[in-house]
Amino acid sequence: MGGGLLGLTVRDVIQLPVLETSKIKSGKRYLDLKKIDWISVIEVPVENFVRKNEFVLSTGIGCEDDPILLERFVKDVIEAGASVLAFATGRYIYDIPERVIQLASHYDFVILEIPWEVRFGDILHSVLEEITNDKRWERQQAEGVRQELIDCVLQEKGLQDISNILYKRIKIPNAIIDFSGSTRANSHFNRNLLNIMSGKIEGQHQQIPQLDLFTDHPLSHYMEEFMVDHHMCFQLTISSNHNKQGYLLIQPKERQELTWFVMNVLEHALTACALYFVKENAIEMTEVRLRDNFILNLTKNNTEVTNQLISKGQLLGYDLTRPYICIVGEIKKDSDLNKTKRKDRPPTSSLQSMNYYIQKEITKAGDVLHRRTMASFEEGEVVIFLEADHQPYMETANQFLDLVEKRLNDLLSDITLSWGIATHKDGHYAFFDSFKEAKTALEIGKQESGYGGRTFFSDTRINRLLMTLSEEKEIESIVKDTIQPLIDYDQKRKADLIYTFIVYNKYKGNVSQTARALNLHRQSLLHRLRNIESLTQLSLVDSDDLFLLELSVRLWMLKKNNDKQ
Template sequence: MQYTLQDVLTIPLLSSAKLLSGEERIATQVVDSVSVMELPVEDFVRNNELVLTTAIGCGNNTEVFVSYVKEVFLSGASALAVAIGRHVHYIPQEVIDFCNINNFPIIELPWEIRFSDIIKIILEQLNNWEQTSTIKADDIQRELLKLYLDNESIDTVLRYLSKDFQMDVTLTYNDVFEICERHDQKESFILKKEEPSIVHLNSGMFMQIIPIHLLNQQYCFILFKSKKLNASPLSWLVLNQIVTILTLWIQKERTFYQNKEKEINDYIKLLLNGNWSEKEEFIKQGHKIGIDVEVPYVCVVGIPEKVEEFYHLYKKDKSKESEKDFIRAFSELVETSAKKINKKVIYTFQKDLLIVFLECKVQDASQDVNCLLNLLDEHVKENRIPSISWGIGENHAGSLTFHLSYKNARTALEIGRSQKGAGSRSTFASTGIYQLLISLTNNTFSTELMHDTIGVIAAYDKNNGLDLLHTLSSYIIHQGNVSQTARALNLHRQSLLYRLRKIESLTNRSLNDPDDIFLLQFCLKLWTVRFEKKETSNII
């Protein structure tokens, strides 16, 4: 364990010393050295140094005393010990208040205790601690190397460290770490890549955070969280040995997983295209990489919405690194959500598309997919991932029909997003009418009929500033009820009747004739699909 201020205060020589502030910090306040420092402080105090002082020069000037203590605190000192009796007779309350506010330990020493005696004992203890830490570091290094050579997993290493140090040990690739110590309270921390640090939790526990620098300017973090109050931090010497071995381990596992990830993505591309020759061999290849293709799946395709706004919320740029963070976070959420509903899942990312295959039975396909998407929507509400538009394909329930379900999901996404807007959820079945209309947009007769009816209304709207198209749409939606249509459009009844007569005269169709109403509705939908599709055809 690390040598701390708590170890210093247990020295028999300091039995008469009084701790006036920062009591909850002494167990984790590291002490690396000790020195005597009077005014001025300047740059002579080192980080984690116990400072001894007579406070000469402060005298009875409380303002100077507070300023001196503030400089010592800002220098990163572990604590300040003030000899009382010759130059100062007491520590002013203003000084103690400053120390309490900043949780900085200040100690009152009797004048009779010699600084040289304190320094001698602390240096001896630091030397003993360093020797003990070196032995512990060597032991840890040997054990970790043994596990490394035995090809044990990272999880095995983390369990070993957790048991050996009696601490919770976590490895994370995210620079924002969230911890929930109670069901109603969460704490979030931004992990610093520059240097190791200690974070004090609201529960009184602490967490040591050590950044690990990987290749390609990437980082991960290993976190050690105490399990009991008044526990001491681990020695940085020991932690450095752990990080040295873990770096090799992580690089090896990352290379393995990157190769496996590439193999899986290549395999999924074949699924999406339906390109395989030997069925049995293809199934065996899937089993080798953990993909079972012999059960029915339904495809869900999504596209993140307002990604720039999402990254702006977290003050990030939409860079390659932040996109990797999103993919990593989304992968974890998909896997976690699939486990909650006890279903197998296959997923990949292609450009801006999220492609998910969810195992499901034919009769439960809709329910299973909506359960998965509902779980993901919960994370959208928590701003962990951006809003996503989804297209849901058909579950063909056949063997190796992934490419058909994927094609349907893409169609459902494109049409549903253009008709319902961003953040919508559409099934292939629900877009049937739009698929029919889209197929008719290339038919010459349908196009001419559409322009002869709806085209003349649109032209009149453009030239006269009316909105007869919206009026017609609302009239059809309300099934020809004039009163309901007038209320929906916030129009006087006579104004609505004028517009309806104008529509009849422009189209030469009667709004009292069911066949004409059907024709107008058909052409209106065709018009909407044709021109909205032009605007959204480049989305995917």
């Protein structure tokens, strides 16, 4: 008897020889749906002595002359979650009142009538033996499932195989999604609900605050219940090393399906899924390291692109004969930039995990645009080579980075990415040369706009000219002589004459616009401008003097930003 997904049922118990003379007074339609985990003898009062899924025996003593009290007793047993109440009739209760039977029927509750001569001791012995046998069968079956699931992972099978085994064993639709929301396996799970749960489409998606399962299995405390477009489904988190890897979703028709046996099987399935993800991540991280080293060698060591190197790249899935846009990114944690962390996102635990997620999104963005990608990571820097074609390289790079950043904003909680981009270079050192240009663009972009922007090498000609000029000793001396009086004045008086000039020059000498931008009275601004002329001995209305002062300020700002790096 027993052995079904629900475990030991009321029907299994009443078919025991010791209960062959019993009569079903109510709830006959629910004999196969009511599970029995324990048996006890209870009399008035019930209090907290009855447990869920319990087979309750009673003589009705104390209620024989009080049908209202008997009705209250039955209702208390029902509310305690018992599966069946069996009255021994013939001594204290001769006939179960019709109002009691109607009450039980209203609650779909099973009431049995047992002849007085059937001893409770015999019933207890027989039912307890059946419960023990059923628990033993459940343990054996659960152990078999556990071994089958683990073997599935060890034998190089995938998540779909795990999902198939799970459905075969518990007959409940299920699905597995990874942390990024991608569906990795599905066995009869409603696809529309799955798309809503994974965030691919919109729909009514409400989490139920309290679980009221038909089991007290420990796993139930970690199970989240949702109503999705009026359908019930449950979610369990797949974790390994305290990191979330994904989710196991199940879609039972009713909560009664979540028996102790089913929960045990789900627990083993979670372990198998976690083991699979750990294995998958380890393989992917090994491949990432090999590719990292290859790309780093291309960019950092002035490596010549030879036939041998092209062949080595092919082994890693790279085609070095094609043109590539070089994109260099710098990863900064928002905490380093004194920014407020965004909520409701997974914490970025390490640089390694950030690299893992970024690599995933780089690959996905390349797939969407049907372009090859190569990427590497080193100490907070990401180097990407994106396949180029006849389209303008700026347009291609922006499309690609838009896709990458859109996903990363959702996946990583506390990072800011700055990008430098350079077009493909010809020659035997193409990758090294384009990397140098992208790196230069990145550094100029950070100096000009701070962190979080995109800078194209072709837009940095003025800055590169200034950088070259700043390295000349004679020019450095001219800049110092020109601007030092302003620096000393600003430091001594806590003024900001240099910034005043920058804004004044931005508005091409328009005093009214400059005053508004600086939130100054017109006369206060004129006073500052006279101080600038007096300290530098330059006239702001003379084009040569104005050019010298502007050049000096820009070169000084450039050197100041370089010193901060």
